[in-house]
Amino acid sequence: MRKIDELNDWRRTHYSVEIKPELEGKKVTIFGWLSSIREQGGIVFLILNDKEGMVQITVHKDKSSKSILEKLKILSEHSSIGVKGIVKSINKAPHGAEIIPEEIKILSIAKRQPPFSLFGGKMPTIDKRLDIRVIDLRRPKAQAIFKIRHTVLKAIRDFLIGKRYMEVSTPKIIATATEGGAALFPLLYYDKEAFLAQSPQLYKEQLVMPFEKVFEIGPIFRAEESRTLRHLSEIISVDVEEAFVSYKDTMNLIEQMISHVVKTINDECSKEMELLKQKIKIPKSPFKRLTYDEILKILEKEGIIMNWGEDLSTQTIKILGEILPEFYFIIDWPTAIKPFYIKPRDDKKDICESFDLMHSSIELASGGSRISSKRLLIKRLKEQGLKPKLFEYHLRIFDYGMPPHAGFGLGLERLMMVLTGQENIREVSIFPRDRFRLTP
RNA sequence: GCCUCGGUGGUGUAGCCCGGUCUAGCAUAGGACGCUGUCACCGUUCUGACCCGGGUUCAAAUCCCGGCCGAGGCGCCA
Numbered sequence: 001m002r003k004i005d006e007l008n009d010w011r012r013t014h015y016s017v018e019i020k021p022e023l024e025g026k027k028v029t030i031f032g033w034l035s036s037i038r039e040q041g042g043i044v045f046l047i048l049n050d051k052e053g054m055v056q057i058t059v060h061k062d063k064s065s066k067s068i069l070e071k072l073k074i075l076s077e078h079s080s081i082g083v084k085g086i087v088k089s090i091n092k093a094p095h096g097a098e099i100i101p102e103e104i105k106i107l108s109i110a111k112r113q114p115p116f117s118l119f120g121g122k123m124p125t126i127d128k129r130l131d132i133r134v135i136d137l138r139r140p141k142a143q144a145i146f147k148i149r150h151t152v153l154k155a156i157r158d159f160l161i162g163k164r165y166m167e168v169s170t171p172k173i174i175a176t177a178t179e180g181g182a183a184l185f186p187l188l189y190y191d192k193e194a195f196l197a198q199s200p201q202l203y204k205e206q207l208v209m210p211f212e213k214v215f216e217i218g219p220i221f222r223a224e225e226s227r228t229l230r231h232l233s234e235i236i237s238v239d240v241e242e243a244f245v246s247y248k249d250t251m252n253l254i255e256q257m258i259s260h261v262v263k264t265i266n267d268e269c270s271k272e273m274e275l276l277k278q279k280i281k282i283p284k285s286p287f288k289r290l291t292y293d294e295i296l297k298i299l300e301k302e303g304i305i306m307n308w309g310e311d312l313s314t315q316t317i318k319i320l321g322e323i324l325p326e327f328y329f330i331i332d333w334p335t336a337i338k339p340f341y342i343k344p345r346d347d348k349k350d351i352c353e354s355f356d357l358m359h360s361s362i363e364l365a366s367g368g369s370r371i372s373s374k375r376l377l378i379k380r381l382k383e384q385g386l387k388p389k390l391f392e393y394h395l396r397i398f399d400y401g402m403p404p405h406a407g408f409g410l411g412l413e414r415l416m417m418v419l420t421g422q423e424n425i426r427e428v429s430i431f432p433r434d435r436f437r438l439t440p
Numbered sequence: 441g442c443c444u445c446g447g448u449g450g451u452g453u454a455g456c457c458c459g460g461u462c463u464a465g466c467a468u469a470g471g472a473c474g475c476u477g478u479c480a481c482c483g484u485u486c487u488g489a490c491c492c493g494g495g496u497u498c499a500a501a502u503c504c505c506g507g508c509c510g511a512g513g514c515g516c517c518a
Contacts, residue, residue, distance in 0.1 A: 038481060076470090225517090
């Protein structure tokens with residue numbers, strides 16, 4: 001007898017969770033993976049998981065065909081199978097119904113056991129789980145996280161498209177360091193040196209010329225030597241840029257966007273949020289807007305004295321997070337610690353029209369009004385130690401009527417950490433890339 | 441990049457400080473058997489581990505050195 005069956009003309013009629021008492025007596029075909037085999041004397045309970053959930057298949061040994069009994073002997077947990085059978089309504093079964101199989105197809109036999117159970121128990125370290133990430137992703141918690149992620153992306157797109165922003169894509173292979181600062185991954189582009197993009201910043205700014213309101217959801221790459229729970233080398237960035245507005249409009253936009261996202265996942269992912277024991281209220285608008293100066297005063301009350309112009313350290317942000325366990329903006333940063341394209345205030349040049357969107361101690365997004373004057377942009381490039389010549393392809397656009405514009409970039413994984421209550425950013429990335437991990 | 445900590449069956453851990461009683465314990469998983477309503481089933485039983493290399497010692501899971509791998513913190517971070 002062959003151990004592995006062919007799929008042939010078998011096709012799914014139902015997902016596991018659709019097997020309900022109302023289907024009593026109906027013949028169904030389901031596919032999935034065996035997550036549990038429990039033998040109880042003359043009766044065998046199989047639990048089959050698919051992407052929607054699980055269903056019980058019950059085999060009464062004395063009433064079953066020889067073929068099914070033989071297959072039971074060689075089946076191991078996590079094997080993938082197909083089952084044709086009759087639905088039986090019975091309240092002793094997990095969801096009030098189970099399947100009495102008439103025929104089973106073994107599609108693949110699992111030879112190894114994953115290092116964790118789908119039903120709980122102690123979890124191995126994240127490193128071991130990531131080595132077999134797609135198996136790890138079958139855990140209900142991971143399923144919940146990525147269902148939520150999917151819904152968040154959909155909500156962001158719906159929201160922005162509804163407000164007439166156009167979705168664009170910009171190059172991820174670039175010629176020069178976009179902004180200085182963050183370390184780039186170099187690569188060989190035919191015979192030239194190139195880099196992986198650390199941000200779509202300059203391209204999205206250029207794109208306000210033809211499209212005015214644009215957004216991009218795509219990967220960005222940073223070769224930082226970071227070894228923390230909130231940094232990855234490759235992340236998904238949600239970038240928005242718009243002409244004829246300032247950073248105040250952008251803050252209003254991102255605020256509404258966050259509220260829309262929270263509302264959507266509360267509506268559409270309530271089961272998943274419950275499974276993650278996560279409750280998040282739709283935040284009240286407007287979010288708190290605290291100036292950099294006000295933040296320094298708050299920190300001073302906590303006994304932390306900072307020099308004006310210093311960036312906030314990890315530790316000071318942690319303290320802030322305890323005082324502000326919510327969404328809030330830090331605005332009007334010192335010009336010197338923000339990138340060259342951020343617009344300094346007209347009245348006070350050492351402060352710029354910028355904001356960071358925070359939630360507790362996590363920085364989610366940063367944005368601001370951009371410089372639209374070529375002369376000022378060149379000045380700021382020089383002040384940051386960058387060579388205007390390298391940015392010629394960008395600067396030349398500013399000669400053709402660059403309007404005032406503003407925008408933001410938001411780290412999707414950071415947002416996901418906040419929404420799903422995860423402490424490790426790796427949990428919310430499907431295949432995380434960090435300082436030490438390049439596979440799978 | 442710097443600092444700290446760690447590596448014991450498939451998985452999670454105990455033992456390490458204070459070397460011998462470790463023939464390495466426990467839980468879970470896996471195999472076998474029993475059990476007709478389980479649902480992290482249960483019961484009996486079996487299988488299976490000291491990261492690699494070197495050193496100290498009569499004796500190393502345990503102490504020392506190096507390597508590899510991992511974890512956490514800091515710094516860096518449009």
